[in-house]
Amino acid sequence: MRSVLLVQGRSSCSPRIGGSAAAAIHDTRTAEIRQKEVSAAAGRDHDGVDRRCPTAGNPTKIHRTGRARSRRNLAGPGVPGADPRGGGKPPGGWHTGRMPELPEVEALSGFLAERLTGREVARVYPVSVQVLKTYDPPLTGLEGRTVTGVGRHGKFLDIVADDGTHLVVHLARAGWLRWKDKLPDEPPRPGKGPLALRLRLAEPRGAGFDLTEAGTHKRLAVYCVRDPAEVPGIARLGPDPLDQAFTLDVFAGLLAGERRQIKGVLRDQSVIAGIGNAYSDEVLHAARMSPFKIAASLDEGEVSALYEALRETLRDAVRRSRGLVAGELKAEKKSGLRVHGRTGQPCPVCGDTVREVSYHDSSLQYCPTCQTGGRPLADRRLSRLLK
Ligand SMILES: [Zn+2]
Numbered sequence: 136m137r138s139v140l141l142v143q144g145r146s147s148c149s150p151r152i153g154g155s156a157a158a159a160i161h162d163t164r165t166a167e168i169r170q171k172e173v174s175a176a177a178g179r180d181h182d183g184v185d186r187r188c189p190t191a192g193n194p195t196k197i198h199r200t201g202r203a204r205s206r207r208n209l210a211g212p213g214v215p216g217a218d219p220r221g222g223g224k225p226p227g228g229w230h231t232g233r234m235p236e237l238p239e240v241e242a243l244s245g246f247l248a249e250r251l252t253g254r255e256v257a258r259v260y261p262v263s264v265q266v267l268k269t270y271d272p273p274l275t276g277l278e279g280r281t282v283t284g285v286g287r288h289g290k291f292l293d294i295v296a297d298d299g300t301h302l303v304v305h306l307a308r309a310g311w312l313r314w315k316d317k318l319p320d321e322p323p324r325p326g327k328g329p330l331a332l333r334l335r336l337a338e339p340r341g342a343g344f345d346l347t348e349a350g351t352h353k354r355l356a357v358y359c360v361r362d363p364a365e366v367p368g369i370a371r372l373g374p375d376p377l378d379q380a381f382t383l384d385v386f387a388g389l390l391a392g393e394r395r396q397i398k399g400v401l402r403d404q405s406v407i408a409g410i411g412n413a414y415s416d417e418v419l420h421a422a423r424m425s426p427f428k429i430a431a432s433l434d435e436g437e438v439s440a441l442y443e444a445l446r447e448t449l450r451d452a453v454r455r456s457r458g459l460v461a462g463e464l465k466a467e468k469k470s471g472l473r474v475h476g477r478t479g480q481p482c483p484v485c486g487d488t489v490r491e492v493s494y495h496d497s498s499l500q501y502c503p504t505c506q507t508g509g510r511p512l513a514d515r516r517l518s519r520l521l522k
Pocket of ligand 1: 482483484485486487502503504505506
């Protein structure tokens with residue numbers, strides 16, 4: 136029954152691998168292993184790490200990555216990314232169901248730095264009971280404090296107050312931030328709606344933002360901490376790919392001895408911070424590389440090409456996102472993608488049809504001509520159905 140439902144879902148909503156499916160059948164077992172690997176990586180970065188025990192991370196990786204990065208990239212007024220445009224108009228069609236990744240969070244931090252820095256926080260309302268993951272220091276401690284900067288750690292947003300307290304936000308897959316020049320006067324009522332947290336400034340009166348989360352899976356996470364490294368998901372972040380220190384040698388070192396597929400490695404937050412399902416697809420397409428390639432098997436030229444693709448893809452996305460108001464960021468992300476989320480559409484580089492491989496909670500997209508020598512990749516679900 137479940138298989139039948141899958142077939143129906145497929146045929147009705149997304150063009151499939153089709154005639155070449157037979158070629159994929161022989162690879163079912165490998166595909167299953169691959170599926171587990173990629174899914175494991177997906178599980179690690181899909182949620183805001185709130186469901187994990189703080190000590191559950193891999194200690195060797197925490198040591199390797201260290202805490203130093205947690206203070207990078209704090210933006211203030213006048214930073215690139217601060218732009219006088221826009222006042223937070225209600226976003227139209229902003230919810231794409233895709234998690235904001237490094238470029239969107241980078242742009243969002245610039246957007247907020249411009250509006251929050253130097254301003255006093257009047258009230259913070261944790262409207263949803265699940266959203267706040269810490270209790271000490273209390274959220275109310277932020278009230279009356281002045282914001283001194285806004286930064287980013289991987290996909291985490293970091294709002295810093297003048298007493299050293301950090302309000303850290305992980306938007307997760309369906310979360311978003313809506314800036315309002317005029318919030319309602321009355322305090323928000325807890326309920327089942329999308330509103331998760333509201334922050335109101337003292338001046339300009341009524342200005343502030345709402346954190347919202349669509350859907351029933353509430354994964355948006357907020358942490359009030361004295362040091363961002365107290366957030367488990369930040370403590371175990373790998374290096375930031377836009378950091379000056381992220382050199383080709385550093386990248387090669389991360390891939391050496393890595394037996395997983397490159398797709399899963401790129402989106403593993405403990406290896407590299409900030410890249411998720413969308414930009415890993417985009418980076419691999421730009422590098423003309425199969426997502427199933429084993430990381431350790433890449434030769435020097437391939438590592439170098441992947442490094443260049445990664446830096447350029449992210450920089451380009453950040454450039455396009457900067458200066459947009461918060462409500463426009465998700466739409467911009469979607470419009471800038473070349474293969475991710477574009478199954479069935481023509482590849483903008485070669486015109487071949489973009490294909491996908493599905494997993495239980497996500498899918499990847501790629502171009503066969505650009506990335507796999509024209510051969511479709513095995514899709515585990517499809518292979519199983521045709522057995
Ligand atoms: Zn192509």
